[in-house]
Amino acid sequence: MSQTFTITVLPGDGIGPEVIEQAVNVLRVIEELEDVSFTLEYARLGGCAIDEDGTPLPQDTLDKARRSDAVLLGAVGGPKWDNNPAHLRPETGLLGIRKELGLYANLRPAFMLDCMVGVSALKEEVVKGVDLMVIRELTGGLYFGEKKRYETENGEVASDELIYHEYEIERIVRRAFEVARLRSKKLTSVDKANVLESSRLWRKVVERVAPDYPDVELRHQLVDSCAMELIRWPKQFDTIVTENMFGDILSDEASMLTGSIGMLPSASLADGNFGLYEPVHGSAPDIAGKGIANPTATILSAAMMLKYSFGLEKAANAIEQAVHTVLNSGVRTGDIADNKDEAVGTKEMADKIIAAI
Ligand code: NAI
Ligand code: MG
Numbered sequence: 001m002s003q004t005f006t007i008t009v010l011p012g013d014g015i016g017p018e019v020i021e022q023a024v025n026v027l028r029v030i031e032e033l034e035d036v037s038f039t040l041e042y043a044r045l046g047g048c049a050i051d052e053d054g055t056p057l058p059q060d061t062l063d064k065a066r067r068s069d070a071v072l073l074g075a076v077g078g079p080k081w082d083n084n085p086a087h088l089r090p091e092t093g094l095l096g097i098r099k100e101l102g103l104y105a106n107l108r109p110a111f112m113l114d115c116m117v118g119v120s121a122l123k124e125e126v127v128k129g130v131d132l133m134v135i136r137e138l139t140g141g142l143y144f145g146e147k148k149r150y151e152t153e154n155g156e157v158a159s160d161e162l163i164y165h166e167y168e169i170e171r172i173v174r175r176a177f178e179v180a181r182l183r184s185k186k187l188t189s190v191d192k193a194n195v196l197e198s199s200r201l202w203r204k205v206v207e208r209v210a211p212d213y214p215d216v217e218l219r220h221q222l223v224d225s226c227a228m229e230l231i232r233w234p235k236q237f238d239t240i241v242t243e244n245m246f247g248d249i250l251s252d253e254a255s256m257l258t259g260s261i262g263m264l265p266s267a268s269l270a271d272g273n274f275g276l277y278e279p280v281h282g283s284a285p286d287i288a289g290k291g292i293a294n295p296t297a298t299i300l301s302a303a304m305m306l307k308y309s310f311g312l313e314k315a316a317n318a319i320e321q322a323v324h325t326v327l328n329s330g331v332r333t334g335d336i337a338d339n340k341d342e343a344v345g346t347k348e349m350a351d352k353i354i355a356a357i
Helices: 016-033 047-053 059-067 090-100 114-119 166-182 197-212 223-232 244-257 296-308 313-328 346-356
Strands: 003-012 036-042 070-075 105-111 131-137 147-152 155-160 186-191 217-222 239-242 265-269 275-279
Touching: 003 016, 003 047, 003 059, 016 036, 016 070, 016 296, 016 313, 016 346, 047 090, 059 090, 070 296, 105 166, 105 244, 105 296, 114 313, 131 166, 131 244, 166 186, 166 197, 166 239, 186 197, 186 223, 186 244, 197 217, 217 223, 223 239, 223 244, 239 244, 265 296, 275 296, 296 313, 296 346, 313 346
Parallel strands: 003 036, 003 070, 070 275, 131 239, 186 217, 186 239
Antiparallel strands: 105 131, 105 265, 147 155, 265 275
């Protein structure tokens, strides 16, 4: 019996619509090859929604997202809205949808293909074979704690509260053990338990749930040590789980091991199978409308959606394999090309990937 999944598609701003169009073309090919069909519901988020609806996160968008099985997002933002007040800024829509949909687990893979080692700033022997996943807690911690600002006799004071509930830690840690299980069964939990009380609770919860995953090898590491080791010898890591701010920093650090931002996908998962999938890059206003954006990050985000929300692992692997094949054959968009004259455009890159699928 054929399965049907409903996907809310949010093209967004800048290059968002260009890369989303190609990811949708890839999904259409998967429909032809597998016994599955996708119903696409388009909606607005970010700058385009500010212009059309007067708010970065329209109710219609949230309603559609809640009715669907997953959300596929391009990117939001651009200079046009940079000077707007906070409630009329594109990224407010992004933070809002993550919070509203309960997307607490942010998965950021970073991988180095052999044919791409030259793109990294690090030595070939260090980055060759890197394949890791940073899982960042996304809806708690410092970014959501109480913020204060006040005057004293000695000048201004500012504070941000770093707060975690046991249940918030437990659900992300369990998610991380499950993801590690699908990979090479090695999990590093990163904290600052020598200093922070919230980290001591984090470590206690990790220790409590670990016996439920005896097949996964667990290690605790302090965040400063992890930051160093990621640069010194990244191949020691497979899956890393950590709180919001540490994860923000470590996931960006890990992504730069492997070079181009046009290649990197992400997933933000809620309870159950629901998730939002988007490239790590932004709306790239400098190249928007030129047809030269690299669609790979968005296509790989669609592959993550098939794997984590729909359980279509075979189709997801076929897409990832096709991306590897095309890159190995030397096809490059401008952002990753040595010779810019030979670079292909957005559509051509996607067409090659589709042909390889
Ligand atoms: P960006 O990721 O949009 O661009 C950084 C650089 O990478 C630019 O030179 C751009 O041309 C290039 N680039 C990015 N994606 C590419 C792709 N697929 N193919 C080829 N080259 C690519 O980050 P930037 O410039 O800091 O931000 C631009 C806008 O995007 C801002 O309004 C920012 O707020 C927004 N933004 C949105 C995000 C999101 O929607 N999740 C994330 C990051 C930024
Ligand atoms: Mg960041």
